[in-house]
Amino acid sequence: MSKERILVVEDQPDISSLLKIYFTSQGYEVFTAMRGQVALDICSKTPPNLALLDVNLPDMEGYDIGKALRASPRTRHIPIIFLTARGERRDRLIGLGEVQAQYYIVKPFDIEEVHTIVKNQLEDARRKNQLHPVTNLPTAELINDQLRLMLTTQGWGMALVHINGFETFTQSYGSVVGEDVLKFTALLMNEVLNDLGSSEDFVGQMVVGPDFVATSAPERLKAICERLISRFDEEIGLHYNYKHRKQGYIDVPDDNGNMRQAPLMSISIGVLTSQDGPFYDIRELSETAEETRQRAVQQAREQGRKSWVTYGRVR
Incomplete structure (x- = not known):
């Protein structure tokens, strides 16, 4: 902690x-x-x-x-x-x-x-479970409060950010180094929102898993997400040793004990705005944001990219 x-x-x-x-x-x-x-x-x-x-x-x-x-x-x-x-x-x-x-x-x-x-x-x-024990970002009810408030207005945007490959990384490097990655991501998100967002913007972290939430105006979110992806992909290698950083992957055992190549960590982002609504509660909003983020993972594979952002719900 x-x-x-x-x-x-x-x-x-x-x-x-x-x-x-x-x-x-x-x-x-x-x-x-x-x-x-x-x-x-x-x-x-x-x-x-x-x-x-x-x-x-x-x-x-x-x-x-x-x-x-x-x-x-x-x-x-x-x-x-x-x-x-x-x-x-x-x-x-x-x-x-x-x-x-x-x-x-x-x-x-x-x-x-x-x-x-x-x-x-x-x-x-x-x-009250208000702050994440590792990053000290708002979590749990503070995130829910922000999303409930957001749903009562128009002109909002929300980004759900997930660190791909985080679990594999912690299995190889250990939980302490994994916490450093969470702290790095939290600091990065705050820096990017400070540079490109406003004082009304919000960033929080889910209690479980390497998942973060950011809210901002839709017209700012595209630049925010692009900056997040660019900086994360450029800087995440510093958390790996020289060998893994140079080869671009780590060797990890699969369920059968055979070694496989796991790519370096990346991020996938699903973005929703008030134009993608209506959303009737935060559960529907959160589930739709996760579906949008999952599409980002698939699109990254199809494009041969590490990190990716996808916009808008599928109707």
């Missing part, structure tokens, strides 16, 4: 250093930012599991960071805890009401008390 990521946004170096040292010693991966824009950039590239926010920052108020996190589908689920010197009633109401933070703690604080609150918030998120 990956370390849980905590974002500390604090412009006082001594407090920022204290929090980073303490939470790192407790087994967390800690990111720090002294400016609000830096914090938002971190969240867009590698969303944390929890954010500790100061209010007074050089470029914006911590409230604005919290509101931005709540406004984005990729970060609205993140627990927010304010650590600030501003303890007036009005400030608390903004933090807890407008931003919908989980806690509002006034400095000076007891760091062990803060740790207890952080630990409880992260455990609560795990109980």
Whole structure:
């Protein structure tokens, strides 16, 4: 399981250093930012599991960071805890009401008390099965919530992304290296959506299997999928040893114990838009997206390609 990521946004170096040292010693991966824009950039590239926010920052108020996190589908689920010197009633109401933070703690604080609150918030998120244990991407009900919301609107697009050959790879290289591939794919999807998408876009991962979901506007999805395929095919070889990378396949035993050549991993993508509807529930949408993705696998074979994307349902 990956370390849980905590974002500390604090412009006082001594407090920022204290929090980073303490939470790192407790087994967390800690990111720090002294400016609000830096914090938002971190969240867009590698969303944390929890954010500790100061209010007074050089470029914006911590409230604005919290509101931005709540406004984005990729970060609205993140627990927010304010650590600030501003303890007036009005400030608390903004933090807890407008931003919908989980806690509002006034400095000076007891760091062990803060740790207890952080630990409880992260455990609560795990109980709700909200984040994938390896990639920390939204999963389970968070994906379902996003799809339900999407189905109530028009002008949406959805891409179902599967890593072909992942199971064979993990059998040969082991589950730990397999987790590195999942993390690489999650980071790649976030980077591509940051470059070509918008703050309204969403990326999540299914609880079981190497399957990811991305939502965006239909006019952006084609470029997003093409970039995903191009970069995945270019960079996935780095997860193999030199021999396998050079020959373009790995030797694995079949069910009878005979060796066969398994190609390097690729991705298959099935894309649906609101124009392919109507879809009456998320089950129908998910099943249709999987059927579309399966056609991508077949078309890749027919075209002699590694990765492939297929658009639209078959009626």
